[in-house]
Amino acid sequence: MKVVLATKNRGKLKEFQEKLKEFEIEVIPIDQISNLEPPEEKGITFCENAYEKAKYYSERIDLPVIAEDSGLEVEALNGRPGIFSARFAGEGATDEENNKRLILELKKLGLENSPARYVSFIFLYIPEGMGLWSSGEVKGKVITEPRGEGGFGYDPLFIPEGYTKTMAELPMEEKNKISHRGKAIEKLVNLIKEVKKW
Ligand SMILES: O=c1[nH]c(=O)c2ncn([C@@H]3O[C@H](COP(=O)(O)OP(=O)(O)OP(=O)(O)O)[C@@H](O)[C@H]3O)c2[nH]1
Numbered sequence: 001m002k003v004v005l006a007t008k009n010r011g012k013l014k015e016f017q018e019k020l021k022e023f024e025i026e027v028i029p030i031d032q033i034s035n036l037e038p039p040e041e042k043g044i045t046f047c048e049n050a051y052e053k054a055k056y057y058s059e060r061i062d063l064p065v066i067a068e069d070s071g072l073e074v075e076a077l078n079g080r081p082g083i084f085s086a087r088f089a090g091e092g093a094t095d096e097e098n099n100k101r102l103i104l105e106l107k108k109l110g111l112e113n114s115p116a117r118y119v120s121f122i123f124l125y126i127p128e129g130m131g132l133w134s135s136g137e138v139k140g141k142v143i144t145e146p147r148g149e150g151g152f153g154y155d156p157l158f159i160p161e162g163y164t165k166t167m168a169e170l171p172m173e174e175k176n177k178i179s180h181r182g183k184a185i186e187k188l189v190n191l192i193k194e195v196k197k198w
């Protein structure tokens with residue numbers, strides 16, 4: 001089975017490819033199929049953004065498309081950056097700039113860490129209007145001293161519950177077992193298997 005993944009995020013793409021390999025599903029990045037500009041993320045929830053992204057591309061390329069919207073919710077920041085995680089330090093911000101903003105905001109509050117969670121919503125949109133969605137989360141804490149080279153985004157600042165290493169210090173295979181995205185992908189695969197039985 002092959003499926004198109006609508007993302008411009010290379011870190012996400014690698015994690016989807018690695019995880020879905022386990023289920024013999026090949027992931028084709030959207031930019032191999034089309035050079036459509038991504039839609040603006042106008043939703044106010046992860047779910048809405050994932051749905052809109054998948055629908056937008058699927059309707060235009062007439063193939064099933066998976067899209068994900070994900071982010072980091074930090075307790076001390078009342079759930080921010082949330083759906084704004086990719087643009088915390090401004091539109092087009094780099095991971096490094098977003099990490100600096102997070103560290104600054106925690107330090108402003110006099111904190112060295114805060115409970116936090118990563119959230120992932122995935123939507124598989126199938127032309128003619130059929131859809132499947134799933135979600136996943138991983139709880140942990142964010143710190144103010146970055147560690148590790150793996151993963152992407154806020155991973156050098158995120159320590160999953162039950163671990164002492166940051167997400168960026170874990171091999172991808174291990175991150176995929178415990179991460180918000182890994183869990184959401186597994187749930188989606190189970191849904192696809194159920195639907196195939198119909
Ligand atoms: O360290 C991280 N490890 C993760 O596992 C992770 N998952 C999400 N995030 C953050 O949340 C944004 C998603 O925003 P997002 O879903 O809109 O994706 P994006 O804009 O990067 O790409 P696209 O898929 O929209 O094209 C990302 O950019 C990151 O800042 C993560 N950070």
Ligand SMILES: [Mg+2]
Pocket residue numbers: 041086
């Ligand atoms: Mg995005």
